Amino acid sequence: MRGGFGITLASAILLASAGPVCAHHSGAAEFDSNKKIDLTGVVTKLEWTNPHAHFYMDVKDASGNVAHWNLELASPNVLIRNGWSRNSLKAGDQVNVTGAQAKDNSTVGTAAVITFPDGHKLTFLAADNEK
Amino acid sequence: MNRRKRLFPGLAWASAVLLGLSPAAAQNTDKGVNLGLYRNQPPAPTGPAGKLADGTPDLSGVWLGGGANDADISDPRGLKAGSQVIMLPWAADLVKKRQSKEDPEANCLPAGIPRGSPYPWRIVQTPTHYFMLFEGNIHSYRQIFMNAQHPADPDPTWFGHSVGHWEANTLVVDTVGFNDKFWFDYKGHPHTEKLHTIERYTRTDQGHMTIEVTIDDPGAYTQPFTTAGRATLMPRAELLEYICQENNQDLQRLEGPARGPGGR
Numbered sequence: 001m002r003g004g005f006g007i008t009l010a011s012a013i014l015l016a017s018a019g020p021v022c023a024h025h026s027g028a029a030e031f032d033s034n035k036k037i038d039l040t041g042v043v044t045k046l047e048w049t050n051p052h053a054h055f056y057m058d059v060k061d062a063s064g065n066v067a068h069w070n071l072e073l074a075s076p077n078v079l080i081r082n083g084w085s086r087n088s089l090k091a092g093d094q095v096n097v098t099g100a101q102a103k104d105n106s107t108v109g110t111a112a113v114i115t116f117p118d119g120h121k122l123t124f125l126a127a128d129n130e131k
Numbered sequence: 132m133n134r135r136k137r138l139f140p141g142l143a144w145a146s147a148v149l150l151g152l153s154p155a156a157a158q159n160t161d162k163g164v165n166l167g168l169y170r171n172q173p174p175a176p177t178g179p180a181g182k183l184a185d186g187t188p189d190l191s192g193v194w195l196g197g198g199a200n201d202a203d204i205s206d207p208r209g210l211k212a213g214s215q216v217i218m219l220p221w222a223a224d225l226v227k228k229r230q231s232k233e234d235p236e237a238n239c240l241p242a243g244i245p246r247g248s249p250y251p252w253r254i255v256q257t258p259t260h261y262f263m264l265f266e267g268n269i270h271s272y273r274q275i276f277m278n279a280q281h282p283a284d285p286d287p288t289w290f291g292h293s294v295g296h297w298e299a300n301t302l303v304v305d306t307v308g309f310n311d312k313f314w315f316d317y318k319g320h321p322h323t324e325k326l327h328t329i330e331r332y333t334r335t336d337q338g339h340m341t342i343e344v345t346i347d348d349p350g351a352y353t354q355p356f357t358t359a360g361r362a363t364l365m366p367r368a369e370l371l372e373y374i375c376q377e378n379n380q381d382l383q384r385l386e387g388p389a390r391g392p393g394g395r
Contacts, residue, residue, distance in 0.1 A: 024239070024248070024267070024375060026317055026392050029231035029385040049378035051239070072381075074168070077250065077266065077371040081169045103386050126170060 024051045031110045035101035039069060039109075043093040048086040050075050055089055055111070057097065071097060071111040074125050082126035089114065089122060099124070157363060166363060167195050168249050175338025175364045180300070183256065188300045190254045190261075190334055193370060196362030197247020198330060198342040202391030204246075204315040204358065211343060211357040222321050222351040229319035232385035235312060239375035241289040242268045243313030244306060244328050245344040245358060250373060251365050261295055261302070266370045275304050282308075287324050289313055304330040315346075319389035323350030338364040 041059035053073040058066050073079060076086070089095070096115045102108040114122040157164045163171040181189040200209030205216035218226065236242055250267030261275040275295040285292040285308030292308040309326045326348040334340045340362045347355040 025234065025237035025381050025385055026231045026390050028390060028392070029387050030381055047378060050373050051375045051377075051379055052381065054378070054380065070380075075250075075373065077373055078168050080371065081172075081368075102384050104384055106384075108384065125168060 027110065030102060031100045032103045033100050035103075035105075036098070037101050037109045038096070038098050040096045041069070041094070043089060043091055043095060044068075045091055046086070046089050048076050050077075053079060057095070067107050069097075070108045071099065072109070073111055078125055079127075084122065084127045088127055166365065169195075169365075172368070173366045176336075176366060177339075178337045180334040180337055185258075187256070187297065188302070188334060189256070190302060190332060190340070191256055193251045193253050193365045193368040194340060194362040195249075195251045195365050196340075196342070196360060198245035198344040198360040199247065199315070199358040200360075201242075201246050201248065201316050203318045204320050204346075205318075209358055209360065211359040214356040214358075215354075216320070216356050217353040218320070219351055219353060225321050226319050226389070229314075229389040230385075231317075231387060231389050232382055234314055234317060234319065234389060236314065236317070237382055237385060239269055239379050241271055241313060243289055243309065243315075244273075244291070245330065245342070245346075245360070246313070246315055247360070251368055251370060253370055264370060266373050267375075269375050270373045281305075287311070291326075291328070298331075300333055302330075302332040304328075304332070306330070314389075317389060317391045321351055322346075322348045325350040338366070340364075 039057065039059045041057040043055055043057050045056045047054040053076055055071050055073070057069050057071065059069055060066050076084075079088075094117055097109075097111050097113070099109045099112040110124065112124050157166050157175065159174070160171060164174045166172045166175075183189050200206045203209075210216070231237060236246070242248060248265070248267030250265070252266060252268070253264045255262040255264065259277055261277060263273040263275070265271055265273075271290075273290045273293060275293040277295050279294045281292050281294060287308060287310035289310060289312065291306040293304050293306040295302055295304045297303070306328045307326075309322065309324060311321070311323050311326075313322075314320060315322065326346070328347070329345040331343045332340060342360040342362060343357055344360070345355055345357045346352070
């Protein structure tokens with residue numbers, strides 16, 4: 001498999017699906033790619049910090065209980081070079097987030113794709129503004 | 132093969148690509164070049180490498196890439212042909228025991244030499260000192276004393292004591308005086324204070340550089356080995372701030388044995 005992996009596939013995985021690519025620790029040691037998350041809620045805070053940006057969102061279940069999620073992104077430097085700004089995601093934004101949950105089953109995850117009601121998207125790495 | 136096995140090897144390979152170990156690291160798009168984690172960047176120039184006013188080869192600029200595979204330094208893709216990483220038994224045992232959360236990198240401590248990061252770095256040349264300014268690698272720097280000697284008994288440090296000289300168009304950096312704290316890679320390859328590194332930096336054209344690092348540590352390895360890395364210029368890029376200690380939430384959640392970013 002080693003020799004057969006093409007750059008196109010690697011880049012596609014890296015830049016589009018954006019699994020737990022982490023710059024300073026093993027993403028696989030923190031997040032479980034088999035534990036998919038698909039959350040819809042309201043952003044309560046963005047931390048534009050190193051080594052990772054984080055955002056927090058409140059997610060209501062069917063019975064009205066609210067879970068507080070902490071979702072990890074790449075570092076601000078990676079995000080900035082890929083089109084994000086610190087204003088790309090703000091408290092009060094209603095979004096859908098897909099990604100993977102932490103291995104410890106806490107309400108912590110890595111955000112692969114963030115979708116806004118108007119259809120534009122942000123990913124773990126990049127602001128695509130896809131409609 | 133389940134999804135996990137498909138996904139993580141791809142990421143591990145991507146990690147090698149990030150560090151410039153693949154000649155295909157720069158991928159053209161209609162808006163520029165995807166380089167490591169950075170998409171739509173201006174392409175690296177390919178004209179002849181320049182010289183400083185005094186005739187010294189000019190290595191200056193912001194570079195992306197490094198001297199070795201930071202996921203696993205023993206991966207043959209990151210080694211010079213014929214080089215092999217063979218650990219002494221104690222070192223091999225230690226690698227098996229190490230945990231991801233113990234990695235100095237995950238603890239926002241320096242990466243030492245030659246472990247790279249997906250963040251760019253800059254070389255600054257003065258007549259007496261060369262500096263490597265790292266955006267990642269905890270936003271630290273290395274200093275290389277040109278045409279100087281090592282002290283007789285340097286205090287052990289994370290980056291050691293580095294002296295440099297030129298051999299034709301290749302900058303040769305000789306470093307001793309390391310502590311034994313940093314890991315060569317995410318897998319946890321260790322070293323001792325006997326470590327001696329010789330780095331060879333050659334700007335092959337304006338936008339590209341090869342980096343070979345000979346690692347000689349008779350305290351941990353049966354024989355010296357040499358890595359084969361490369362770096363690509365990021366034209367017009369500037370280093371940004373990266374203070375790893377600011378909000379390092381990950382450490383408390385890292386589980387399991389030391390392994391690469393993609394899981395292996």
